[in-house]
Amino acid sequence: MTLRTRILVLISALVVLAGVATASVLHASARADRRNQTQPGGPKITAGTVALTGDQSRMVFRNMAWGPHRDELTTVPASDPSGPRTASKVKCLRFYAASGTGVCLQAVHGAVQDTYRAVILDAHLHETARYDVPGIPSRARVSPSGRYAAWTAFVGGDSYAGTNFSTRAAIVDTRTGKLTPSLEAYRVMKDGRMYDAADVNFWGVTFAGDDRTFYATLATKGKTYLIRGDLRTRTVTTVHTNVECPSLSPDGTRIAFKKRVKGLPKDAPWHLYVLDLHTMRETPLAEPRSVDDQAVWRDDHTIVYALPGDYGADLYTVPSDGTGKPRRISTAAVSPAYLR
Template structure:
């Protein structure tokens, strides 16, 4: 009996140690300055600090200010209204496992989903009612052949989980599209929380899909559109256009005319761009967050060094 008690005690200690290690691996701040109590107060540029993995923030009006770093560690981060989402891969898991953390306006965890895969993209619908994500389940790069993704979403107000949108009926040229190799990635919602866009990849071609969430059906609009990001006015999509193997250019598509405008960023950008407002687009590139005009003019501006996965908190309307 004594041996059994000792064994159970030892097991409990091991479990406690494992839990402590897992928590500290995600939220450890010992290697950096004390954590700041960040909130989703308006007028901020939030981002992932690439040196520590922690979510940081600077004022939108002064991005050269010293960043404040929270204790929250994420691989991808996004926010809208009073909701945020953090994708955090569990260290040491193989195959990879990601925790999808749904956060409130003080970055406290409201809900967690644990899913297989490596974090790739994350977004929150403009009304704050849905969070969505893309995970790599095989491969770890859009430049690789044979990669596979899972794009899913969570309804914050109802608790409904859609692990993957692979069953979304999509029509191409008026006909239902079927293929065994269909992948979706890069979901972006309209301000109404219903209309959304995503990339459909199949047979070596990518398509921009426009979908109705309530009716749960979509249609292809045009080819060679990846990682769409809908503008605040809901009229344009920023996206990355493939121009070579592993090379993409940022462009903006007018949804009414389907006219495309290449942006003034000449380098390859492998990111889901973010609209700061109707005139400015943000993106991660070369271990920094950059901004460029949405009309193709001007030159790129570096906003924050050592940063990725930008997110902005807007003034309430």
């Protein structure tokens, strides 16, 4: 092969390689463009203003649909949860709001690993404070008055289904900024006696309307308990067994929760129940599937919760008295809050 022929072969090879590289770039760009558009058949989403006060008949939640508004807080009319969404540009992994105060649990993506934080938001979604979160965010709540916010994170493991996990539940006074990084700092009263054990875990805080009382899950020795907490005395007291991720009804009389039921798969062991706090009577709800969520009360008669869906999660509703049947109300959505 002559020198001239070798040069021509080399030039041809370079041209082919350049073409392949260009095609790869264009293909990747096209895929990115498609990813940044809402999938066909998905919810209609437009950027706009999202507030936590004003119109008291709206729902705010984390949008899960692929596109430029993925993970952003979005709002819809509470009467039309599957309708067009308005997106805020504020991204959260978990979210909740009440009385013009929101708590947004976020991931901070790093070169080596992600870290997490809790951001307190005002009525216009402006940050007023932020706190480090020691692990993967799991649950978030705000008290009815907006004064207190709480969150739970996994500091070991990443699922409630097994037993090899540990959690950290924190509460902050949004007025003073005083943070309790872990409910493990509280005194535990179990069966009428002081209780101290190294394996105690807390998660799933829910607040009463008196800015003093809260409920949560306590786990120890392989069992879970509903506990009632007192923010002033910094004490928690066991109330009922086999309760996880409690959610207090708006009238303060009942707890919606997930309960481990014998015979269900180990990775999906829960059924939704409602507990009457006066009689301690449990009512199983008409959702046959296992629900791993801290349910939300839409009103005194309706429970809202998330189940896995095509985009990651969908929202469903079911009556709180055990009647009726579950109904999907919104696709590609999680962490709802009803503005009251």
